[in-house]
Structure formats: C-alpha cells, structure tokens
Amino acid sequence: MTVGFFNWRVAGAVFVGWSVVVAGAAPVRVVRVWCHQGQEAENAAMREIAGAFDAAHASEGLRVELTFFPDFQYTEKTAIAAAAHDLPDAFDIDGPLVARYVEAGLLAPLDDVFSRAELEDFLPTIRAQGTVDGKLYALGSFDSALVLYFDREKFARAGVTPPPAGQAWTWDEFLAACGKLQAAGIEPVALHLNETADEWFTYAFSPVVWSGGGALASADGRSVRDVLASGANVRSLRAWQQVFARKFAETDPVDPDPFDAGTVAMDWSGHWLAPAHVKKFGAQLGAMPLPRLGPKPVAACGSWCWGLSRQARDSVAAAEWLRWVTDAKHGVEPMARANGAVPARRSAFAAFPEYTRAPFNLFREQLEQFARPRPRTPFYATLTQQFAAALRDIAHGADVAPRLHAAEDEVQRVVDRRFARFATAMPPDSKEAKP
Amino acid sequence: MTPWRRTQRRAAPVFLAPALGLLAVFVVWPMLRAAWWSCTNADLLAPGDARWTGLANYADLVGDPRFRRAFANTAWFALLVVPVQTALALLLALWVNRPEPAWRWLRTVFFVPTVVAMPVLAVLWTLIYQPAQGGVMGPANAVLHALGLPPQAWLHDPRLALPAIAAMSVWQGVGLQMMVFLAGLQTVPRELLEAARIDGAGAWARLRHVILPALRNTLGFVVTVTTILSFRLFVQPYLMTHGGPGDRTLSVVQKIYETTFLSQDLGQACAGAFLFLAVVVLLTLGQRRLMREERA
Known part of the structure; x- marks a missing residue:
C-alpha cells in the first residue's frame, strides 16, 4: 500500500504558512458571555451594549458572543458548565450567590482589572456585594433600593x-x-x-x-x-x-x-x-x-453582577468586556435606563436627572449611607x-x-x-x- | 435449529442494539454515575474533585431529621391519597359507565384536571384555600361559613396543610384512575352480571361478588400507580406552601431538589435519590406480593 498524494512536509509547510497569514490579519478574539434573561427591555439593552462593544473593538478583532439563559435554568446551566470546565469567559450572577462561586474556585479576582480611582466611582454597596474574604470578585452595573x-x-x-x-x-x-x-x-x-x-x-x-x-x-x-x-x-x-x-x-x-x-x-x-x-x-x-x-x-x-471565569481562555479580553459593561456611559447608563434600577456608578447619575428628586434621591442616599448587602x-x-x-x-x-x-x-x-x-x-x- | 431460527438469533442483537444503546447512555450510565456520586463528597459546582466517602452520605441522611420528616410527610400523603383516590375513582367509574353519549361529557369533565398543568391548578387551589382576611375569603372557607363553621387557614395550619394538599391532589388525579377503571369495567362479562341479577343479586352483591373480582388486576394496577405517583409528590406543596408551615408539607423530592440546587451537595442528593428509589421499589414489590396472595 502506498501513500501517494499526502506529504507530511508539504502539509506542515502549508499549515505554518496559514498560521502566519491568520496571525498577520489579527485573529478574531471572542469573549464568551452568559447572561440571565430579564425583562425584554433589559435583554435588548444588553444586546445593544454588546453590539457597541463589538463596534468599538473591531480594530483589535475583539468581539463578544452573548448567550441568554432563562432565569430558572441559570444555576443548573452554570453548574453543568463548571463541572465540564466549560464556563464562559464572563457571566452574570445574582449578588448573594457570588460567595458560592468563589468557594467553588470558579471566579477570578478583579482587583487588578480596575484602578483604585475607578473603584471609588462604584457605589460602596456594589463593591461590598462582590467582595469575599477581602477580595473583589464581582461588580455590577446597577443596584437596588x-x-x-x-x-x-x-x-x-x-x-x-x-x-x-x-x-x-x-x-x-x-x-x-x-x-x-x-x-x-x-x-x-x-x-x-x-x-x-x-x-x-x-x-x-x-x-x-x-x-x-x-x-x-x-x-x-x-x-x-x-x-x-x-x-x-x-x-x-x-x-x-x-x-x-x-x-x-x-x-x-x-x-x-x-x-x-x-x-x-x-x-x-x-x-x-x-x-x-x-x-x-x-x-x-x-x-x-x-x-x-x-x-x-x-x-x-444588591442585584445581578458580573464575574470573570478562572478558566477564561482570554482573561484580558474578558476583563475588557467587564470594564465595558460596567462603564458609566457604555454599560451602566443604557442598562439602568432599560431596567429602572439604580446606576451603580456615581459618575452615571448625571445622566439621570430624576435622582435629584424624591423618591429617587432616597434610593441613592440609602445606598451611599446605610445599605447593607445580604450575607x-x-x-x-x-x-x-x-x-x-x-x-x-x-x-x-x-x-x-x-x-x-x-x-x-x-x-x-x-x-x-x-x-x-x-x-x-x-x-x-x-x-x-x-x- | 432451523436456518430461519438461526437468522433470527443473529438478527436479534442488531435490532436490539439501538434501544439497548440508548438505554445504556441515557439510563444505565447516569444511574451508575449517580451511584458513584452517592458514595462521594461531590460538589455540584465541582464534581470532578469528588472523594470517596463510602456510605457516609447514607448515614447522614438517615440521621437527618429533615429528611426523615420529608419521608414521613410523603408516606402520610400517600396514606391519605391512595385509598381515597382509588375508592373515589372506582365510584366515579361505576357512576359514569353508561353507554348514552351524554355521559361522555361527564367523563370528560372528571378527566380535565389531569390534563391541565399542575402549576395552574396549584395557583387555582391556593385561591380556593385563601384564608379569611378583611371580609374576603376563598371558596373553601365560604363553604365552611355557609355551614356555620369557623374559617380555616388551610395552607398555613400545620395540621391542615398536608390534608388540604392531599384533597387537591385526589381531585386532580382521580380522573386518570377513573379512566383505568372504566377500561377495566368493559371487561366484566355482561352475561355474568345478568346471571347475577336473575339470581336476585342486588347492586352491592353484584359489586362485591362479580365486579370487584373481575377488576382485581385493574385494582392492583391502580393502587400501585397511585402509590408511586403520590410518593413523587413535589409540585403542589412546592408551589402552594413551599414545604411549610414548619416543613409539614416538605416532600422527599423537594428535599432532594433542595440538596442538589440549594446546598449543591451532589453526593448527598444522589444518596437521597437512591434511598428514595429503594423505598418505592420495596413498596411496589410488597404491594404486588399482597395482591398475588389474594389471588391464590
């Protein structure tokens, strides 16, 4: 039996050449993102936020692949993915459940993703909610009152x-x-x-x-x-x-x-x-x-917030998504407008004039002064x-x-x-x- | 052996293979996997790190007062439901077993609850059981009121919650068993009934000596199926009482569900499921044995 047409050396050369070409054209980096399904307005806002992320990062070849799961299947879905080492790069979590994911070793710490000044811009409750044993693991774009x-x-x-x-x-x-x-x-x-x-x-x-x-x-x-x-x-x-x-x-x-x-x-x-x-x-x-x-x-x-998987294939890209979705202008503003929740960043309130009046001013006042996250x-x-x-x-x-x-x-x-x-x-x- | 028989024998595995393959992948393998997990400390979020712990999960379960409570509740529920639902289904079947087309409507009416989704019925019955507050009350309390009896907090009274759910479950499930009895009644020989009538047997004697003996197999089937179904109790209490008040309506299935998805203790949840399976299998075998002895 003869191996006629297949030549390993040729194949190898072709592969190397192809890799070089692909690398030269900046490979597409995809951030896999999972999100629980909310009200239709929320889902639409989330899609828009992701679309804007793709547009802004097109030159770097970075884009986001957003998947929604119904609320009631979400825990099961994440559990199965975690067991199969197939968690997405970034996913949203209900605030009080963050500690459980941290304990299971599924979330990456976020302390290096944001500067101190940036963290100061988040409401204290949002930072507290995502902090487990002194380390920050999750941040959200909105809070509740x-x-x-x-x-x-x-x-x-x-x-x-x-x-x-x-x-x-x-x-x-x-x-x-x-x-x-x-x-x-x-x-x-x-x-x-x-x-x-x-x-x-x-x-x-x-x-x-x-x-x-x-x-x-x-x-x-x-x-x-x-x-x-x-x-x-x-x-x-x-x-x-x-x-x-x-x-x-x-x-x-x-x-x-x-x-x-x-x-x-x-x-x-x-x-x-x-x-x-x-x-x-x-x-x-x-x-x-x-x-x-x-x-x-x-x-x-407290409310839903974002975490990054420890198993993320491209942790830099995943962090980029997290920064985008919690960014005052690109993430917080469109989402808070869609779901009516309290913006999680102090700099975002300028876009919401109602927070100078009752009852909305009370929401912010409480979160700044005397709100407490669940255990x-x-x-x-x-x-x-x-x-x-x-x-x-x-x-x-x-x-x-x-x-x-x-x-x-x-x-x-x-x-x-x-x-x-x-x-x-x-x-x-x-x-x-x-x- | 004839050649035809030999071909048959050779062909059999080929025809069986798809079914056996599916069973192996979707039933046998998951069961084996769960059996293994039940002897480990598997965590739902990281089952890969599971360590062998022997029978510790089973020992913990047997000593867990809440699991025992769940078993006791479920058994009590089955005891309430099985006799009542079986008797009621038989009575309804005897009542509506008439050839005139008008009766078909009645049969349909009794059957409707078994076709409606349980969550819908749970909401409906939560409204029926509404306690009296601010001059408003649910239909169940309105009936008591009309009879001159004090209103009850049906789903929040520790003594009444499980019986209230049992009553709702009987109402929901009785139509299906009625249909099974109706099918069984068609097999009662008409000549035998007529002969009995000519011999002067009254309605009760005909039921006792002709109909019931002829229905013995149907009866056995209905009792077994109703027992298994009532042991699988979950949706009604989960939606109507959340297992409360004070765990009085907590079912085994709810406890296993909570162990899996709330405490995410996969090992113990699997152990609970196997313990539950063992009990149901033993009960079913016991019932079959009893029915067979009656026949002898």
Whole structure:
C-alpha cells in the first residue's frame, strides 16, 4: 500500500504558512458571555451594549458572543458548565450567590482589572456585594433600593405625620401610624407576602433584623449558630409579627400592587415600582427609609453582577468586556435606563436627572449611607430558603423563638456538612494555588 | 435449529442494539454515575474533585431529621391519597359507565384536571384555600361559613396543610384512575352480571361478588400507580406552601431538589435519590406480593 498524494512536509509547510497569514490579519478574539434573561427591555439593552462593544473593538478583532439563559435554568446551566470546565469567559450572577462561586474556585479576582480611582466611582454597596474574604470578585452595573412608599393624602386623612425627608420612623412610630390608619378605615401597609420567590423575604426583611442589632450569619460567613436565632433576632421578628397579628398587613394578599390600586396607605417595596407609583400619585407620593428597630436605619441592596471565569481562555479580553459593561456611559447608563434600577456608578447619575428628586434621591442616599448587602456566604441559597420559610410561618402566627431555632439548626447542619466536606476534599490554600 | 431460527438469533442483537444503546447512555450510565456520586463528597459546582466517602452520605441522611420528616410527610400523603383516590375513582367509574353519549361529557369533565398543568391548578387551589382576611375569603372557607363553621387557614395550619394538599391532589388525579377503571369495567362479562341479577343479586352483591373480582388486576394496577405517583409528590406543596408551615408539607423530592440546587451537595442528593428509589421499589414489590396472595 502506498501513500501517494499526502506529504507530511508539504502539509506542515502549508499549515505554518496559514498560521502566519491568520496571525498577520489579527485573529478574531471572542469573549464568551452568559447572561440571565430579564425583562425584554433589559435583554435588548444588553444586546445593544454588546453590539457597541463589538463596534468599538473591531480594530483589535475583539468581539463578544452573548448567550441568554432563562432565569430558572441559570444555576443548573452554570453548574453543568463548571463541572465540564466549560464556563464562559464572563457571566452574570445574582449578588448573594457570588460567595458560592468563589468557594467553588470558579471566579477570578478583579482587583487588578480596575484602578483604585475607578473603584471609588462604584457605589460602596456594589463593591461590598462582590467582595469575599477581602477580595473583589464581582461588580455590577446597577443596584437596588427598598423603601416605604406612602400616600400623603391617606396620611392626612388619618392624621398621620410622616418623618422629615430622608429619616426613618422607629418601629413604634410605624406601628402607631398603622394603628391610626386602621382606625380611619384605611388598610395600613402592603408587605407583598404573596411573592413566590424566597429571595423577596430575605431581601425585604433582613433590614428588620439588621436594624435590630442582629445578623443572618456570622461575620466570616462560616456559621449561623447563635446568630440566626439570637435574642436580638427573636425580638426584632416578634416586632415584625405585630404587623400581621394586629392586621396592619395581609398575610395572604392577592393583588400584586394594592398601593397603586389605592387600597393601602403604605407600600414596603423596591425601586422597580417607583415609576408606576410616581405616575399614579405624582406629588402625593412620599417615600421614607424602612422603619428601624434600633438607633439607625438599615436599607437593603444588591442585584445581578458580573464575574470573570478562572478558566477564561482570554482573561484580558474578558476583563475588557467587564470594564465595558460596567462603564458609566457604555454599560451602566443604557442598562439602568432599560431596567429602572439604580446606576451603580456615581459618575452615571448625571445622566439621570430624576435622582435629584424624591423618591429617587432616597434610593441613592440609602445606598451611599446605610445599605447593607445580604450575607456573603457559600451556603446563602440554603440560608435564604430557610429564613424565608421561617418568615412565612412567623407572619402566620408561628412562635418566633422555636421557629428561628429550627431554621438555624437546619442551616447549620448544611454548613457543617459543607465545611466537613471541604476540609477533606480541598483545603483553602490548595484551592488558592489553582491557576 | 432451523436456518430461519438461526437468522433470527443473529438478527436479534442488531435490532436490539439501538434501544439497548440508548438505554445504556441515557439510563444505565447516569444511574451508575449517580451511584458513584452517592458514595462521594461531590460538589455540584465541582464534581470532578469528588472523594470517596463510602456510605457516609447514607448515614447522614438517615440521621437527618429533615429528611426523615420529608419521608414521613410523603408516606402520610400517600396514606391519605391512595385509598381515597382509588375508592373515589372506582365510584366515579361505576357512576359514569353508561353507554348514552351524554355521559361522555361527564367523563370528560372528571378527566380535565389531569390534563391541565399542575402549576395552574396549584395557583387555582391556593385561591380556593385563601384564608379569611378583611371580609374576603376563598371558596373553601365560604363553604365552611355557609355551614356555620369557623374559617380555616388551610395552607398555613400545620395540621391542615398536608390534608388540604392531599384533597387537591385526589381531585386532580382521580380522573386518570377513573379512566383505568372504566377500561377495566368493559371487561366484566355482561352475561355474568345478568346471571347475577336473575339470581336476585342486588347492586352491592353484584359489586362485591362479580365486579370487584373481575377488576382485581385493574385494582392492583391502580393502587400501585397511585402509590408511586403520590410518593413523587413535589409540585403542589412546592408551589402552594413551599414545604411549610414548619416543613409539614416538605416532600422527599423537594428535599432532594433542595440538596442538589440549594446546598449543591451532589453526593448527598444522589444518596437521597437512591434511598428514595429503594423505598418505592420495596413498596411496589410488597404491594404486588399482597395482591398475588389474594389471588391464590
């Protein structure tokens, strides 16, 4: 048998020649990017941001390949990709889940991607959300805000005086106001307990726990023992339970937005309802920080943010994308305009004149001064589910102390297993040594 | 051996190969993989780093009060659902087993819930079970009110939540079992029924001595399938109560789902799935044994 036409030397020469030609023409570098699917306006904005990135980097042969995945498949999809060592170069993550990805060794630290001055331009909450064990792993282009909206007309009718602008009621003042409204025949407040997502409960009501001097997990995020069911938390949530026990808020509401429907006087809700509320109430709309259980108010924050894969094939290009998508002009502005969230960069606010007026100015003020990210811990998903389940039961009259202890025991069991598992499988230093 | 038979024997593997290949790739291999993971500390985000831990996951599960709670809930749910749903399905089948076309409509009506997506029904029944608040109440409480009974917090009362979900599940699933019984009823010999009637057997005697014996196989099938389906309980409590109040409606499948995607503890989740599989298989075998002994 003869090998007639195939000559290794010729083939080799051709290959080398082809490589030279391709290299000379600047090879196309593709950044693979995964993104969760949001509202249609958000997806369109994301596509536009990516399109602008391609246009701006055409001369370097750099372009982005954007893939959307439905929200509910996103965790599964990333998990499978991580297992197969096939994560994209950059992907977005819900803020509280960053610590879990860091623990699994999937995210690259970002400290070298941004200068100190650039980092200073980000809201402190966005930096805090992406920081795990003192290192920055994720940054977002927008943040969120949670406030107590109120209808000035209904307040006047019930003889309720709101606190001075930017200040919060104490819990007693809040309950007293609820009582006055109820006496005037007005339903006092909407707490949206019909939200199906567990995250609503942790997002909306951990400020109650925090302002009462408590926490959800230990400072290092490695335990919940004697923290989740602490005396302070039991006291705070007993106070919270009063709202339902005294029928100031519905435990099983049906209407997703009773405030705009005009049936309730106050709305414990997020920035996403601000446009609808402003449109409906105009100057009659008021907003204050959430009522506080201790000396200082605490606000909620956090949202989806971006991380870079440790396995990124072209980490320089991936970092370039991250800089673009969090850039005030190219990333933050179009996205915040599309989804109505709070811009994550201070320099971006100039493009949003509404942030000089209520209620939007309060959003920024809270994030700059007294907002707190949810616990950054690898077992956050379990923690939020258990906390939400406890809150649902407490709202429906469960005894606070035993219910919180049950949640604490369950979370701690998961924590103990996790750290036992990692102690044998992968000591922290060996993980750090990975490229 | 005839040549024809020899060809057959040679051809068989060729014809079996596609099916066996698919089974191997999509059933056997994943099962083996899961069995291996169940004996490791596999992490969902990094299963490549899994280390052998023997039966530690199984031991942890057996000692986990929440997993035991989930098993107890699921078993209790099956105990509530299987007898009621089977009896109700048989009664409905006997009722609508008539040749006139008008009855076909009734059959369809009973069958409709089995065709509608469960999440839709879960939302519907959450509204039906709405507690009384601010003068408004759900239909379930409206009925109690009309009867002069106090309203109930159906899905939030630890004693009522699981039975309430069981009632909804019976309503949803009964149509399917009714259809199976209807099919079974067609096989009851008409002559036998007529002979019984001529001999003076009343409705009850005919049911007890003619219809039920003829339906024994159908009955066995319905009981087995209903048991397996009720052990797979997940969507209704997950959407209606999130497993609450206080884990009273937490099902085994929900616990396994949470272990996989919330604690991302793949090893333990696989162990849970195998333990669950073992229990369901044992139950099914036990039921079959019981039915067979009855026949002897």
